[in-house]
Amino acid sequence: DAGITQSPRYKITETGRQVTLMCHQTWSHSYMFWYRQDLGHGLRLIYYSAAADITDKGEVPDGYVVSRSKTENFPLTLESATRSQTSVYFCASSESIGTAVCTFGSGTRLTVV
Amino acid sequence: GNSVTQMEGPVTLSEEAFLTINCTYTATGYPSLFWYVQYPGEGLQLLLKATKADDKGSNKGFEATYRKETTSFHLEKGSVQVSDSAVYFCALFNQGAQKLVFGQGTRLTINP
Numbered sequence: 367d368a369g370i371t372q373s374p375r376y377k378i379t380e381t382g383r384q385v386t387l388m389c390h391q392t393w394s395h396s397y398m399f400w401y402r403q404d405l406g407h408g409l410r411l412i413y414y415s416a417a418a419d420i421t422d423k424g425e426v427p428d429g430y431v432v433s434r435s436k437t438e439n440f441p442l443t444l445e446s447a448t449r450s451q452t453s454v455y456f457c458a459s460s461e462s463i464g465t466a467v468c469t470f471g472s473g474t475r476l477t478v479v
Numbered sequence: 480g481n482s483v484t485q486m487e488g489p490v491t492l493s494e495e496a497f498l499t500i501n502c503t504y505t506a507t508g509y510p511s512l513f514w515y516v517q518y519p520g521e522g523l524q525l526l527l528k529a530t531k532a533d534d535k536g537s538n539k540g541f542e543a544t545y546r547k548e549t550t551s552f553h554l555e556k557g558s559v560q561v562s563d564s565a566v567y568f569c570a571l572f573n574q575g576a577q578k579l580v581f582g583q584g585t586r587l588t589i590n591p
Contacts, residue, residue: 370522399578408485408568408583409523416577424578456522467513468579470522 372457372471379447379478387442387474389457397460398440399468400424400432402453409456415440447478481506481573485582492559493590500554500585502543502569510571512536512545512552513579517566526554526567561589 370391379385389398396417401409411424413432421432429451431443444451454475458468486501504510511530515523527536532547541556552569569582 401581406583409581411578411580414578458523467525467528468523470515470524472520472522 370457370459370469370471372455372474374474375472377474377476379476381448381478382446385444385447385476387444387455387457387476389440389442389471391438391440391457391459391469393459393461393469394437395459395461395469396437397462398434399458399460400430400440400442401456401458402426402451403456403473404453412442412455444476447476449478452476452478481510481571481580483569483571483580483582485567485569485585488584489586489588491588491590494561495558496589498554498556498559498563498587500567500569500587502552502554502582504550504552504569504571506550506571506573508573508575509547510573512543513570513572514541514543514552514554515568515570515581517568517584519565523568559587559589561591563587564589 373388399414400412410426415421415434418437454473456473457471460468482505513528514526516526517523527538529536529545535544543552543554566584566586568584570579
């Protein structure tokens with residue numbers, strides 16, 4: 367199916383474990399983004415990517431790692447999960463940064479216990 | 480820096496009421512402005528946008544006008560429906576920063 371897909375939809379993990387959230391888009395959009403959504407903070411940008419093998423930090427990158435070996439995939443890894451990383455994570459893509467119109471995935475709700 | 484401030488929520492209205500959700504911004508240069516909507520259990524969807532001063536974005540009965548003099552982009556709808564219940568996010572895009580900056584979101588609930 368065409369679109370942007372995130373997996374898993376829900377994840378519970380323990381403090382200190384590594385966890386990877388997946389994001390896949392079928393449009394070959396150049397730009398991809400990871401946001402986290404927290405009550406009172408709205409959406410905050412974690413990392414973004416302008417193209418394959420090009421990534422850059424956003425507003426809240428600490429504790430996260432991204433890679434973009436293929437245009438269509440943009441996984442987000444929490445190297446050692448902490449309770450403060452409990453959040454809803456959204457992946458988004460955009461054809462052109464000039465239009466700034468992003469298409470969002472349905473989100474991954476991550477709970478760190 | 481670039482920032483967006485939305486009115487505090489949650490907002491609860493009756494069906495057919497008039498809606499205004501305030502949004503003001505701080506930015507250098509001439510940003511583009513957006514409203515995104517998030518329905519329960521879903522990701523964000525673009526609702527409308529405006530790319531320059533005095534532009535009016537509109538979609539699904541919602542409107543917002545880019546007011547540079549007041550640095551505002553308030554969302555309005557003349558007659559809301561139960562199906563409009565969602566979280567609404569105001570956002571700006573500044574060409575220099577090359578990323579969207581979101582407000583904190585406003586939860587809207589419409590009662591029948």
